[in-house]
Amino acid sequence: MSSRLVLLVGLVACLSIGCRDQGAVKLTISFPNFKPGCIRVSVKDAQGAGEERSMELQEQLAGKKRGEKVTVAAFREEGWGSILTVTATAFEQQCSDKPVFTASDSVDVGRGVSSAALTLVADDTDEDGYVSKASGGTDCNDGEATVHPGQAELCNTRDDNCDGKPDEGFEKVGQQCGTGSTCQTWACDAVGAMSCQDVIPQWYRDQDGDGEGDPQQGLSQCAQPVGYVNNDRDCDDKRKERYSTATELCNGVNDNCDDVVDEGFNTGATCTGELNCGGTIECVTTTQSACKVVTSTWYPDGDKDGHGATGAGTKVCGDTAPSSYYVASSDDCDDTKNNVYTGAPEFCDALDNDCDNQKDEDFDVGVACDAGNQCTGAKECAPGGKSTQCKSTTPPTQYYVDNDFDQYGQNTPGPLTCSAPGAGYATQSGDCDDGNRFTHPNAAEVCDLADNDCDTEKDEGDVCPTTPAWTNYPSPSPDSETWYSVALYGNGGVWVAGGDNFHQRKPTETSFQDLSTCTAGASVYSVATTPGSGDALLGGNDGFMARYDPTSEQCVSPGKKSVDTHIKGATAFPLGNDIEAHFVGFNTNGPDKGRAFRVITPQGTSYDTQSVSEELTDVHGLSQDTLFAVGGANTSSIYRFDKTSGNWSPETIPNGGGTLLGVWVVNPKLAYAVGNNGTMYGWNGSAWSKFLPTPPGDHLSSVVAFGSRSIYISTLTGRVYHYNGSAWTKAFDLGSVTPGQFRDIAANNPGDIWVVGNKGNRYHWPQ
Known part of the structure; x- marks a missing residue:
């Protein structure tokens, strides 16, 4: 059983913990007309992300009855979208049987709990645990509870176990049995068993071999004499064609031994009725009688195609048609359409034009075809009926x-x-700003001086303080503290690191807590958060690394590691059920200037290291597919991680840029890198180019973005600039307060931005 599918009893109380963040569906499965022996339940991402999860319910159904229900909780997996496809499949006895019925539905769970219901439809009228064959099961007689697969076969001329063979195992019935002096034969008894019973058969002469005996030639004895049968129904034991169950023919003979000749043919009678042309009724064939007069039969031709309708015609005296609406032929299988008759040319019109019990033969109706727009299609009749055309089986x-x-x-x-x-x-349009992922119809409004929900109003709903502003949360010793890195976690949690200092502001709190003991006195330059848990990953000089767990409030394994790196940047993202962390910086051992390494489980002991030719200052990515590191001593350098080889390879970028200090991956098709002298590059999913319009000429220390029209950069001159898709504007200038530098910027959304730097500065927008 998958750990992400849970059987529920009563209400869904257990969903109140994990489902609010991940999303789940409460699925109720009903089976009104039968009780399945097993139900397989599965859940998957509607768009195909990740693996399908499933569980089988069998023991849980043991106490259930027909018409009851069972409820399960299906949780959304990490990486899935908000729409889940849930499926329930019913089986008669075991999940290894052939499925009886499958029901499926798609549910939008968002990040909460949604409800869905599926009904499994099948019939078990006799409630013997087996579904009728008419509704997909194996029960050959759903009105009798003692007839179903697995039932013991009885001696009763009935197929008890639905294998298509009555009384198998009782083949001796009718044969002699016993060794006594009396006649004994095998026979079925009242309880369905075969027993040896006393009987003295009567036998009758069957001279003509038609299976019926002459009642005048009988004898009684135990064994069947040669040429005798056990019935006396033959009225003429010299003619094989005459016996009690023979079909009566129109031939002047009593064929079926009922003492009546040619019954049903009315031979010898005078012709009467509307068609009274004189004469008497006589046999015309062995199966037909008719008046021996001149008559003719005509058939209606309603569609005037020269071919009469099939079926009974109209008889008249003589050989003249009763009117012009009748013809002599009766080969029109549809007398309402004049293009349908025997021998007609076949058209592609879903009709059997030539009356050969086939429709549209010689046309490729139903054959798969390319309907355009990358749609699979099937051939259908084109207008005019002389050819076919391709029609999409599903609309694009x-x-x-x-x-x-x-x-x-x-x-x-x-x-x-x-x-x-x-x-x-x-698949839906209406985005009023396709360069900011926090702006679209129904988006939550944030304090960013923009219309996030596309209703033409900005910052409505009291999302901003009375006077929104960049607000400083300074360090206790601002003159001696420089913050090189900031990272956010959870809903409002903040980590800042720099020098030998490390502080935390917990979610919902307004002040920072000093956790500097975790740096062990080392110089720390980077802090990153792990997805999910929000752990802080610290990196610094000489390979210093540490991890701080906000749940246990413990600093884990602080100290220098053998990675030959002055660590300058770090990032982390999910990798299956683990977290993959990447660290970059300056090489402390070897001719190459830079080094990058990764840890599959943060703070693990296995380090996958690689040296590169240029110094590295920052790294960021969403997965192994889109992961970049930047740096360079005097010129710009960008490297990309290759998940196949596990190596970093240099990217081709335009010349002329300064040392790059920050990089940010927005989505799989968009990333930005910034550095000294106003250097900025943009990545469009395939290539890097210089960003235009060129940002201000300050030394750009870091970047964060929410799309191509919502970019924020920090500078070493203490400024924050914002790009709205057309122009750069100065969002904040530290120089207007006290001159200084900004080293890093981070944000959860455009209404929750942090920027840090020297002199203990830690500024937050909008308060």
Whole structure:
């Protein structure tokens, strides 16, 4: 059983813990007309992300009855979308049997708990645990509880176990048995068993071999004499064609031994009725009698195609048609359509034009074809009926370009296709700012001086303080403290690190707590958070590393590690059920200037290290597929991680840039890198180019972005600049307060931004 599918009893109380963040569905499964022996329940991402989860319910159904229900909780896996597909499949006895019925539905769970219901439909009228064959089961007689697969076969001329063979195992019935002096034969008894019973058979002469005996030639004895049978129903034991169950023919003979000749044919009678042309009724064939007069039969031709309708015609005296609406032929299988009759040319019109019990033969109706728009199609009849055309079996989906990956695309239609175009497209439009993933219809409004929910109003709903501003939360000793790195976790949690200092501001709190003992006196330059737990990963000079767990409030394994690196940057992201952390910096051993290494489980003992030619200052990524490191001593350098080889390879970038100090991956098709002298590069999913318009010429220390039209950069001149898709503006200037530097910037959304630097400065927008 998967740990992500849980059987529930009563209410869904257990969902109140983990489901609010991950999302789950409470699934109620009913089976009104039968009680399944096993139910297989599965849940998967509707878009195909990750692996399907499933569980089998068998023991849990032991106490259930027909018409009851069972409830399970299906949890959304990490990496899945909000829409889950839930499926329930019923089996008669075991989940290894052939499925009886499957029901499925898609549920949008968001990040909370949604409810869904599936009904499994099948009939078990006699409640013997087996479903009728008519509704997909194996019960050949659903009105009799003692007839079903697995039932013991009885001697009763009935197929008790639904294997298609009555009384198997009782083949001796009718044969002699016993060794006594009386006649004994095998026979079925009242309880369905075979027993040897006393009987003295009567036998009758069957001279003609038709299976019936002459009642005048009988004898009694135990064994069947040669040429005798055990019935006396033959009225003529010299003619094989005459016996009691023979079909009566129109031939002047009593064929079926009922003492009546040619019954049913009315031979010898005078012709009467509407068609009274004189004469008497006589046999015309062995199966038909008719008046021996001149008559003719005519058939209605309602569609005037020269071919009469099949079936009984109209008889008239003589050989003249009763009217022009009748013809002599009866080969029209549809007398309402004049293009349907025997021998007609076949058209592609879903009709059997030539009356050969086939429709549209010689046309490729139903054959798979390419319907365009990457849609699979099937051939159907084209107008005019002389050819076929391709029609899509499913309508194509309209996609819209979604540059900011917020599931809302631009208003201009993009690809119309049956094949999902991949990342960067959405099935719904209406995004009023496709360069900011926090701006789209129904988005939560944040304090960013923008219209996040596309209703033309900005910052409504009291999301901003009375006077929003960049607010400092200074260090206790501002003159001696420089903060080189800031990272956010949870809903409001903040880590800051620099020098031998390390502070934490817990979610919902307004002041920082000093955790500097975790640095062990080392110089720390980077802090990153792990997804999910929010652990702080610290990196510093000479390979100093530590991890701080906010749940246990413990600093784990602080100290220098043998990684030959002055650590300057760190990032972490999920890798299956683990966390993969990457650290970069300056090489302390060897001719190469830079070094990068990774730890599959943070603070593990296995380090996958690689030296590179240029010094590295920062690293960021969402997964192994989109992971970049930047640096360079006097010129710009960007490296990309190759998940196949596990190595870092230099990227091709335009010349002329200064040392890069920060990098930020927005989504799989968008990333930015910034550095000295106003250097800034943008990555479009395939190549790096210089960012235009060029940002201010300050030394740019760090960058964070939410799309192509929502970018924030910090500078070593103590400023924060914002790009809105058309121009750069100064969002904040530390020089107006007290001159200083900003070293790093981080944000959860455009309404929750932190920037840190020297002189103990820790500023937050909007308060």
